[in-house]
Amino acid sequence: MEKPLKDIRVVDLTRILAGPYCTMILKNLGAEVIKLERPAVGDDARQIGPFRDDDRKRSAYFMSLNAGKRSISVDLKAEEGRAILKRLIERSDVLVENYRPGTLAGLGFSEKDILKINPEIVYASVSGFGHTGPDSDKCAYDMIVQALSGIISITGTEGGETVRVGTSVADIFAGMFAAIGILTSLYRRSSTDAGARVDVAMLDGTVAVLENAIARYQTEGEIPAPMGKRHPSITPFGGYKTGDSEIIIAVGNDKLFETFCDVIDTPELVEDGRFSTNELRTKNVSELTELINSALSVNTTDYWLEKLNGAGIPCAKVNDISDLFDYPQIRARNMLVPVEGEGGFAIAGNPVKIGGVDDDTSFERSPALGEHNEAVMTELLGYSEVEVSELYRKGVLFK
Numbered sequence: 340m341e342k343p344l345k346d347i348r349v350v351d352l353t354r355i356l357a358g359p360y361c362t363m364i365l366k367n368l369g370a371e372v373i374k375l376e377r378p379a380v381g382d383d384a385r386q387i388g389p390f391r392d393d394d395r396k397r398s399a400y401f402m403s404l405n406a407g408k409r410s411i412s413v414d415l416k417a418e419e420g421r422a423i424l425k426r427l428i429e430r431s432d433v434l435v436e437n438y439r440p441g442t443l444a445g446l447g448f449s450e451k452d453i454l455k456i457n458p459e460i461v462y463a464s465v466s467g468f469g470h471t472g473p474d475s476d477k478c479a480y481d482m483i484v485q486a487l488s489g490i491i492s493i494t495g496t497e498g499g500e501t502v503r504v505g506t507s508v509a510d511i512f513a514g515m516f517a518a519i520g521i522l523t524s525l526y527r528r529s530s531t532d533a534g535a536r537v538d539v540a541m542l543d544g545t546v547a548v549l550e551n552a553i554a555r556y557q558t559e560g561e562i563p564a565p566m567g568k569r570h571p572s573i574t575p576f577g578g579y580k581t582g583d584s585e586i587i588i589a590v591g592n593d594k595l596f597e598t599f600c601d602v603i604d605t606p607e608l609v610e611d612g613r614f615s616t617n618e619l620r621t622k623n624v625s626e627l628t629e630l631i632n633s634a635l636s637v638n639t640t641d642y643w644l645e646k647l648n649g650a651g652i653p654c655a656k657v658n659d660i661s662d663l664f665d666y667p668q669i670r671a672r673n674m675l676v677p678v679e680g681e682g683g684f685a686i687a688g689n690p691v692k693i694g695g696v697d698d699d700t701s702f703e704r705s706p707a708l709g710e711h712n713e714a715v716m717t718e719l720l721g722y723s724e725v726e727v728s729e730l731y732r733k734g735v736l737f738k
Contacts (some may be wrong), residue, residue, distance in 0.1 A: 340693075347371070348370045349365050350424070352443070354384065354515070356388075358385070359514070360404060361435055361513075362519070364409075366515065367699075375424065376410055401686070401737065409711040410706035410707065411709060411712045411716070413736060426720045428457050429457055430720070431469055433525070435465070437464070461537060462535070464538050465540075465541075466539075467484060469539070469540030481508070481541070488549070489549060490508070494566070508548075512541070512547070516539045516543075517537060517539040559729045569624065573589075573617060573619040574620035574627060576589045576591070579628070580632045581642075582639050584657075586654060596617075596620070599650075599652050603631065603643075638657055676698075676699055676701060679702065679703055681704060710738070
């Protein structure tokens with residue numbers, strides 16, 4: 340079975356992370372993604388390390404988001420460059436951009452203009468704050484949105500020190516929600532033939548995943564604070580000390596708590612009035628954690644993992660990134676996929692598994708800046724070789 344988006348063409352005007360993450364999802368599902376990049380510079384991610392073999396033209400960061408896309412390098416400030424974009428919009432299904440609101444309209448491509456060029460196109464914008472509201476014209480980075488959304492305020496140690504989430508989640512959430520909006524709009528278009536406008540903000544997406552924190556503030560009247568590895572309303576559920584390291588244990592109900600206490604040789608905890616219900620265990624979390632740590636300290640993490648897994652207690656070692664490359668479950672799910680021609684260098688695989696659709700066992704390499712200029716211009720857009728040469732001469736096309 341072919342990939343579900345095999346007939347979808349995406350014009351990708353995005354750069355760095357949020358937008359490219361969106362178009363990466365669409366590419367992994369089979370879409371043809373044509374990435375328009377600025378002359379000479381291209382996507383800023385091309386200049387962000389780490390770099391393969393210290394080659395400044397081979398950003399591993401850029402590869403991880405853009406493998407398998409096609410690149411054309413066009414000066415959109417030139418009239419001829421805007422004409423190229425117009426032809427691409429006419430011949431495509433989706434347009435994705437993550438400029439600051441108003442930038443694309445300033446080039447002559449407002450929402451009205453785009454839908455006039457192609458009434459069936461899905462036009463998606465990914466920005467820091469969206470295209471409406473008092474902050475819409477502000478630029479944003481992941482760290483800024485993590486701060487404004489409140490997610491930093493609940494991420495950190497039990498001692499109260501807050502930290503940034505260890506990956507750029509605000510960007511990634513926005514990219515994921517944009518992909519959802521695009522796919523939903525394409526589904527609607529299949530019955531209406533109508534295009535759509537999708538407006539996704541990093542701030543909106545990060546607020547949307549706060550779940551428990553928003554609920555706790557309204558029901559308990561207290562501002563949620565960081566809790567380290569501990570769950571705010573389920574206990575025991577977090578990190579615990581063993582004889583040689585730390586183990587993550589998640590005991591989600593009273594029955595599991597009974598089993599857990601038997602496994603760690605503390606059956607008396609079940610009858611202890613402080614711990615007889617989840618609510619009481621959470622109220623008395625400090626005392627319970629001390630008792631659990633004491634019981635676990637007599638043996639190693641590996642020992643307890645075997646015992647707890649054998650009893651059906653959810654548990655885990657704390658993997659570092661190197662552990663992922665030897666993790667059988669990661670291999671079984673094809674979640675680290677080599678890039679062609681990169682000597683075994685792997686990037687994250689497609690987490691969306693669809694019955695009958697084979698996973699990629701390798702990804703095409705990421706494109707060089709302007710690598711597909713001639714192919715896109717002549718084969719897709721109908722320019723002659725003479726016209727393409729003239730556009731190179733004028734600096735409208737760049738390689």
